[in-house]
Amino acid sequence: MVKVTIDNIDVEVEEGTTILNAARKIGGKIVPPAMCYYSKLAGSGGKCRTCLVKVTQGSDKDPRPMPKLVASCSTPVQNGMIVQNITSPEVLETRKAIVEFLLLNHPLDCPVCDQAGECDLQDLSYNHGSSLTRTEEPRRTFEMIDVGSKIKLHMNRCILCYRCVYTADQITDKRVHGVLERGDRCEIGTYIKNVIDNDFSGNIIDVCPVGALTDMTFRFKSRVWFTNPYDAHRACPKCSGKVVIWLSGNKILRVTGRKDEYGEVEEFICNECRFDKKEMSDWIVEKPRKIKRNSVISQNHYELINKYGSHG
Amino acid sequence: MSIKILFENIDVDGIDSFEVYRKLGGYNSVEKALKNMSPEDIVEEVKKSGLRGRGGAGFPTGMKWSFIDKAPGKSHYLIYNADESEPGTFKDRHLMQYNPHLLIEGLILSCYAIRSNTSYIYIRGELMYVMRILEKAIEEAYANGFLGKNILGTDFSLDIYCHPGAAAYICGEETGLIESLEGKRGNPRLKPPFPALNGLFGFPTIINNVETLATVPWIINNGGEQYAKIGIGKSTGTKLISACGHINKPGVYEIELGLSVEEFIYSDEYCGGIKNGKKLKAVVAGGSSVPILPAELILKTAKGEPRLLSYESLSEGGFETGTMLGSGGFIVMDEDTSIVKNLLTFTRFYRHESCGQCSPCREGTAWMEKILNRIVEGKGNEKDIDLLMDIANNIEGNTICPLGDAAAWPVQSAIKHFRDEFLIKPEIV
Amino acid sequence: MKFMEPKVSFSEETLKLSEKIISHYPEGRQKSALIPILHLAQAEFGGWLSVEAMDYVAGLLKLKPIEIYEVATFYTMYNLKPTGKCVIEVCRTGPCWLMGAEKIIEHLEKKLGIKAGETTTDGKFTLKVTECLAACGNSPVIQIGEKYYVNMDVEKADNLIQNLNEGMRV
Numbered sequence A: 001m002v003k004v005t006i007d008n009i010d011v012e013v014e015e016g017t018t019i020l021n022a023a024r025k026i027g028g029k030i031v032p033p034a035m036c037y038y039s040k041l042a043g044s045g046g047k048c049r050t051c052l053v054k055v056t057q058g059s060d061k062d063p064r065p066m067p068k069l070v071a072s073c074s075t076p077v078q079n080g081m082i083v084q085n086i087t088s089p090e091v092l093e094t095r096k097a098i099v100e101f102l103l104l105n106h107p108l109d110c111p112v113c114d115q116a117g118e119c120d121l122q123d124l125s126y127n128h129g130s131s132l133t134r135t136e137e138p139r140r141t142f143e144m145i146d147v148g149s150k151i152k153l154h155m156n157r158c159i160l161c162y163r164c165v166y167t168a169d170q171i172t173d174k175r176v177h178g179v180l181e182r183g184d185r186c187e188i189g190t191y192i193k194n195v196i197d198n199d200f201s202g203n204i205i206d207v208c209p210v211g212a213l214t215d216m217t218f219r220f221k222s223r224v225w226f227t228n229p230y231d232a233h234r235a236c237p238k239c240s241g242k243v244v245i246w247l248s249g250n251k252i253l254r255v256t257g258r259k260d261e262y263g264e265v266e267e268f269i270c271n272e273c274r275f276d277k278k279e280m281s282d283w284i285v286e287k288p289r290k291i292k293r294n295s296v297i298s299q300n301h302y303e304l305i306n307k308y309g310s311h312g
Numbered sequence B: 001m002s003i004k005i006l007f008e009n010i011d012v013d014g015i016d017s018f019e020v021y022r023k024l025g026g027y028n029s030v031e032k033a034l035k036n037m038s039p040e041d042i043v044e045e046v047k048k049s050g051l052r053g054r055g056g057a058g059f060p061t062g063m064k065w066s067f068i069d070k071a072p073g074k075s076h077y078l079i080y081n082a083d084e085s086e087p088g089t090f091k092d093r094h095l096m097q098y099n100p101h102l103l104i105e106g107l108i109l110s111c112y113a114i115r116s117n118t119s120y121i122y123i124r125g126e127l128m129y130v131m132r133i134l135e136k137a138i139e140e141a142y143a144n145g146f147l148g149k150n151i152l153g154t155d156f157s158l159d160i161y162c163h164p165g166a167a168a169y170i171c172g173e174e175t176g177l178i179e180s181l182e183g184k185r186g187n188p189r190l191k192p193p194f195p196a197l198n199g200l201f202g203f204p205t206i207i208n209n210v211e212t213l214a215t216v217p218w219i220i221n222n223g224g225e226q227y228a229k230i231g232i233g234k235s236t237g238t239k240l241i242s243a244c245g246h247i248n249k250p251g252v253y254e255i256e257l258g259l260s261v262e263e264f265i266y267s268d269e270y271c272g273g274i275k276n277g278k279k280l281k282a283v284v285a286g287g288s289s290v291p292i293l294p295a296e297l298i299l300k301t302a303k304g305e306p307r308l309l310s311y312e313s314l315s316e317g318g319f320e321t322g323t324m325l326g327s328g329g330f331i332v333m334d335e336d337t338s339i340v341k342n343l344l345t346f347t348r349f350y351r352h353e354s355c356g357q358c359s360p361c362r363e364g365t366a367w368m369e370k371i372l373n374r375i376v377e378g379k380g381n382e383k384d385i386d387l388l389m390d391i392a393n394n395i396e397g398n399t400i401c402p403l404g405d406a407a408a409w410p411v412q413s414a415i416k417h418f419r420d421e422f423l424i425k426p427e428i429v
Numbered sequence C: 001m002k003f004m005e006p007k008v009s010f011s012e013e014t015l016k017l018s019e020k021i022i023s024h025y026p027e028g029r030q031k032s033a034l035i036p037i038l039h040l041a042q043a044e045f046g047g048w049l050s051v052e053a054m055d056y057v058a059g060l061l062k063l064k065p066i067e068i069y070e071v072a073t074f075y076t077m078y079n080l081k082p083t084g085k086c087v088i089e090v091c092r093t094g095p096c097w098l099m100g101a102e103k104i105i106e107h108l109e110k111k112l113g114i115k116a117g118e119t120t121t122d123g124k125f126t127l128k129v130t131e132c133l134a135a136c137g138n139s140p141v142i143q144i145g146e147k148y149y150v151n152m153d154v155e156k157a158d159n160l161i162q163n164l165n166e167g168m169r170v
Helices: A019-026 A089-103 A120-128 A163-171 A203-207 A271-276 A301-308 B018-023 B028-036 B039-049 B061-066 B091-098 B100-113 B125-143 B174-181 B210-214 B216-222 B224-229 B261-266 B295-299 B311-315 B339-353 B359-376 B382-395 B403-423 C012-022 C030-044 C051-061 C065-072 C094-098 C101-112 C154-169
Strands: A002-006 A009-013 A052-057 A081-084 A151-153 A178-180 A187-189 A213-215 A228-233 A242-248 A251-256 A284-288 B077-082 B118-123 B159-164 B205-209 B238-245 B251-256 B280-284 B292-294 B329-334 C086-091 C125-130 C142-144 C147-149
Touching: A002 A019, A009 A019, A019 A081, A052 A089, A089 A120, A089 B359, A089 B382, A163 A203, A178 C065, A203 A213, A251 A271, B018 B100, B018 B125, B028 B100, B028 B216, B039 B061, B039 B100, B039 B216, B039 B224, B061 B205, B077 B100, B077 B174, B077 B210, B091 B100, B091 B125, B091 B210, B091 B238, B091 B251, B100 B118, B100 B125, B100 B210, B100 B216, B118 B125, B118 B174, B125 B159, B125 C030, B159 C030, B174 B205, B205 B210, B210 B216, B216 B224, B238 C094, B261 B280, B261 B295, B280 B295, B280 B403, B292 B295, B292 B403, B329 C094, B339 B359, B339 B403, B339 C094, B359 B382, B359 B403, B382 B403, C012 C030, C030 C051, C030 C065, C051 C065, C086 C101, C086 C154, C094 C101, C101 C125, C101 C154, C125 C154, C142 C154, C147 C154
Parallel strands: A002 A081, B077 B118, B077 B205, B118 B159, B238 B329, C086 C125
Antiparallel strands: A002 A009, A052 A081, A151 A213, A178 A187, A228 A242, A228 A284, A242 A251, B238 B251, B280 B292, B280 B329, C086 C142, C142 C147
């Protein structure tokens, strides 16, 4: 075990643990936000740069500070490491800049986006972004595409976290989509009109931190905050069958994996559970799902904005 | 005339053939090393020489070699980084094209030093014709027993393969190069782990620049101490400077480190002065990514001392009043040059070459280009300049690999030294 | 999975060459050969990479087709749509720009009646702008195929196109 201090809080973790996961062990406000890292996907992380933190002491053995901010999701802790996250103004300023970069080409179409209310980027912007935009340049745009009959790809909203690529690589048997092109021309795509179709493909919807990949069986049916989530399960031969069903009255509007407070699913679920089981009789309902995430909407931030104005 | 280490025989007719190269003492260092020296001896000599990486970062080569896990029986690789793509830099191409055997000789010594039995030359795809020159030289070296199994009857074996890229500046970055060599997109890897521990195919890997390794034969022939006597201070030896832009004699020059910038620009032995008798306005001294300096700061440091071509002198004054030796791409601009338009071409380059993996570089480079385009069209204002500076500052230091810094520095320095020029309206013709 | 006959395939000679390239890399690392083999494919299949060509390479290297698309769209030497018989690439980065590359590009656009990135209607020429070709000491530089044309100016570029055009008539 090694000891590390994050924002003045000590924690002991196993060797090889990343700063981010050490922070998650402490929990609460000092956990850096992560838009691309996903603990269940090997190789994920390092790309969005929202989790950058400052290392003011490298380790007991080598106390020198690290010269640049480091990605907490991919930097392993050393014994005696001292890290600043929310206690560093530099980190917070940089995070604000990163949010600005991520929003630069992101359409502000939250009012018509199915992800609104459970969108990591929405929360990130609210918590860390600036209320003013400094860009007057036109945004990058792409055609919307259906990747099969159940999943809609809305590339304009994508922040290129690569999570859906890792998901297809690691939990399905064949990957047909990936990141194409280069630089600011990068896009998620199949190149030729290819159908993403296998038993677990629907999970790319759950791992998407924004509204780039959405469930066409749920599309425009309801805003998420008008639906009531319940833990439910069924005996499924393909997956654990443990899901969240999202109800409007007695109608199941959609089925998703069970997400933890960091927006990560506890277990990946199969497409049959997700897309085809929409009757109450398909499920054994357990209990209302408490959504642990710190959502802008769950905290009624938007109501406050409506009341007092966005800069109030 | 100053000492020539890399260019000693470059003008000799037929030097690209094994026969002529060998006749002039080529591959002698391999004989010496394999018969009389241990790999550790080689590393030691290179350490003594003070040789620093010539690709841009200037990291001591001997030290880099000592990081690698050399356990016998375990695969490890040496990669020759011939992906020269930094605007203003064309020295490696010159060397490979005209004296290919020197590179192979250097490569054999270096592989022996780190006990690597396989080496790849990663060459940029546009230089297919240079790759064919190298392949011919490699073939000759095999035929003459300097490559392959049991070289010169020793137990050291080495295979070298050429591997072309396909136009991506980012593959000059060590881990972008490794990804590309593994047949993938050239997205740089997160570090740690560093390639010396976990590189190509997951094995320990060293990546060196062409010019760096081409220097090793001389060091082995003459000794590291001799090499360290050349140059100035910690900038030992010679360096290839590729000079271009508004000068009378563009080309690649081998200079002894410590030569004054003034002599380099104005003497007939080198650049021969500014073209058409114009005045010097600015220089980008180490490839497009290093800070641009106005004439007065490139000729003299802020302290008023003559500026020298060395790692230390060029960086004297930090980024406030100094720059970097970088890759030695020396771009000269005369009094009529629009600094902002030139900057736009650099920024467009970095936008074009960003791999797109991390958000500050992907979004930031494109944003800067858009703003610069507006400024060049005469539609910019004071706020745009501040915004540009801010974006550059927000990219710098926050990206996965150094491309972000490379894109930020030209913008920051151009604004710092030539801010007034950003709001000049274009002439209406 | 149904086995489908590929619509395109390498000649015996190219196949041999690609086997040799694959042998440069350790067992199971044949993906390393992808970039060099895509060069072969582009040369053999008419100067560009069609989906069929890429799928063929995927089969050859036992890779998923998406792995080829990801790579082919990343590296700018690969043409993903048909080009003219002659692809003219003019460098436009700083050092070439300083020496007048912009004027050359403008002139060629006018002469050929196309914008950079386009192909003439007779299918003879594709004009591309490219980034630094590492020949800044002889700027401006134009690359056609493997050949570099250096120290260019408007007049020389004009002659070059003229000669190429006449060469194609024969």
